[in-house]
Amino acid sequence: MEPREMERLLQPKMAEIRRYLIRLGAGDADAEDIVQDTVYKALLYLEAIDERKFSAWLYKVAINRYFDYCRRSKRYSYSGEEVEGHPGHELEMPEAVLLRKERKEEIEGVLAQLNPVNKQLILLKYEMELSYKEISALLGISESTVKATLYRARQQFQQLYGGEGE
Numbered sequence: 370m371e372p373r374e375m376e377r378l379l380q381p382k383m384a385e386i387r388r389y390l391i392r393l394g395a396g397d398a399d400a401e402d403i404v405q406d407t408v409y410k411a412l413l414y415l416e417a418i419d420e421r422k423f424s425a426w427l428y429k430v431a432i433n434r435y436f437d438y439c440r441r442s443k444r445y446s447y448s449g450e451e452v453e454g455h456p457g458h459e460l461e462m463p464e465a466v467l468l469r470k471e472r473k474e475e476i477e478g479v480l481a482q483l484n485p486v487n488k489q490l491i492l493l494k495y496e497m498e499l500s501y502k503e504i505s506a507l508l509g510i511s512e513s514t515v516k517a518t519l520y521r522a523r524q525q526f527q528q529l530y531g532g533e534g535e
Contacts, residue, residue, distance in 0.1 A: 375412075379408060379411070382424060382427055383404050383407070383408060383427075386404055386407065386427060386428060386431045387400045387401065387404045389428075389431075389492065389496075389497060390403055390404070390431060390435055392492050392496060393432075393435055393485075393488065393489060393492065394439075394481075394488075395435055395438070399435075399438060403431055403434045403435055403438065404431065406430075406434050407427055407430045407431045407434060410430050411423075411426070411427060411430070422506065425503070425506045425507045428507050429507060429508070429509065432489070432507075432508075436485070439485070475530070476530070479526055479529045479530045480492075480526075482529050483522065483525055483526060483529070484525070486518065486522075487518070487521065487522035487525055487526070488522075490504065490515070490518055490519045490522045491519070491522050491523070491526060493507070494519055501515050501516055501519075504519075
């Protein structure tokens, strides 16, 4: 693979993984470091990585590096920084913007209280919109384990959120 082609393929994926790491709780600088480590490992092991599983391999390396970082620093934290803007909300009424912001803060607070595995599964399923099969391949666990653990994660989230739903 040509270096330019590799860069073209990696750029959007690395930005996506960086956003995901920030959602998991990594700070901007830490997420960037983890992404750089991931790219370095990808370049080192490029020949050994199955092309069809390249994206899952990148995520898995990044997630493992993030959890290594968390273990070293003995913490699981959440960065409340805004990752992306919400285009199309410019014309909303101020009350709607405020209510959406308050609800988002409540949800972020609950996510921060979840155990790291449950938080990871909820983000992969509902924010990254990955299928059970994709999550299974990404984490190297069976689909039934993903479904069962995600069920428990939703139960924990609902309990912490006060049983409220939409």
